[in-house]
Amino acid sequence: MDLVARRRRTSGLRHDEVARLAGVSTDYYVRLEQGRERDPSDQVLGSLARVLQLDLEATRHLYELAHRRASQLRKVIGSRGEPVGPEVLRFIERQDDVAAFVVNRHWDVLAQNPLNAALHEGLEHNGNLMRMTFLNPASREFYLDWEQEASFKVAHFRAAVGANHHDPSLYELVEELSLGSDDFRRLWARHDVRGRTHGSIRLHRDDVGDMALTFEIFAVCRAPGQLLVVLQAESGSPSEHALARLAGLAAAR
Structure with missing residues (x-):
């Protein structure tokens, strides 16, 4: 290569x-x-x-x-289905008013708290956020700034592929997304390599409406390739109330 x-x-x-x-x-x-x-x-x-x-x-x-x-010469760490450390799991489980989850370099969701599960509930392919973004047309309604979010995910994923070119499963996912999405092929062809550690994202769910959230992304140092993502709303904002309503709906199910 x-x-x-x-x-x-x-x-x-x-x-x-x-x-x-x-x-x-x-x-x-x-x-x-x-x-x-x-x-x-x-x-x-x-x-x-x-x-x-x-x-x-x-x-x-x-x-x-x-x-x-x-x-x-390094072992391929972070293969699909890898376990999440107990300390990280405890941290996620204790978060009640923020959505928290862990992904690997494939963007497989390895662990999540109930609020994040509720946030993505009902979305096809929600176990892998690359597939959800590009193979599920409903993601264009879920991500209010779909192009921005899709571009970020592809740029981040390209960096993972480049740094772990000896992992065939990454290329299998690239092939799957390329066959299934014109938009993925278009963004992949741009060769952008870009990561984010924080920012904002706008989401929509029919049951609670629009939400403007901020996010922080942390590398899980003990498990290379894993990322901890935390989504939260500004205190007292309509988005915070929307998240609270979503949590209540999930608890009532």
């Missing part, structure tokens, strides 16, 4: 122009792009990131791909 071909070249630049601007030979750049040059220096990678106008997240991704031979 290649390095630089995962990122779009600057519009209009040929191989020789990219190589010249980065201070390397054309032959070396072509070998690098084709994956035949496996040990580029950090100086070369920095020059290519500058020429290709990569942002911080994409530059980190480029470095991860460049040093992937070292990662090949």
Whole structure:
């Protein structure tokens, strides 16, 4: 698998122009792009990131791909169906007024509290948020800013694929989503690599209406590839009342 071909070249630049601007030979750049040059220096990678106008997240991704031979020696951690640590489970279970859940690099939901289960209840493919986003048309009503949310998930997922290219199940999911969704193919072809640790999201459920929530994403350090996501509403806001109503409806079922 290649390095630089995962990122779009600057519009209009040929191989020789990219190589010249980065201070390397054309032959070396072509070998690098084709994956035949496996040990580029950090100086070369920095020059290519500058020429290709990569942002911080994409530059980190480029470095991860460049040093992937070292990662090949590491065990594939975070396979599908992996357990969530008891400390994390206890934390999730104790959260009553926020939605909390853990996903792996496939965006499989590994654990969640009752409020998050209620938030996603009734949505097909809600056990995997990539499938739910791209293979369930109802997700366009659930995510009020669907394009923004879909772009984030694809960019985050691409980073996971690049950093764990030896995990065939990731590529199987890419193939499944590519076959099932024109939008996934369109966003995947952009080669965006971007992560978020916090932000806001707008959701809609017919039973409680619109909700504007903030989220925080934490890496579970003891389980590489796992992420803890916490969604909450501003205190006293209509969204907080909507979450409370949702929790009440779930408890009454």
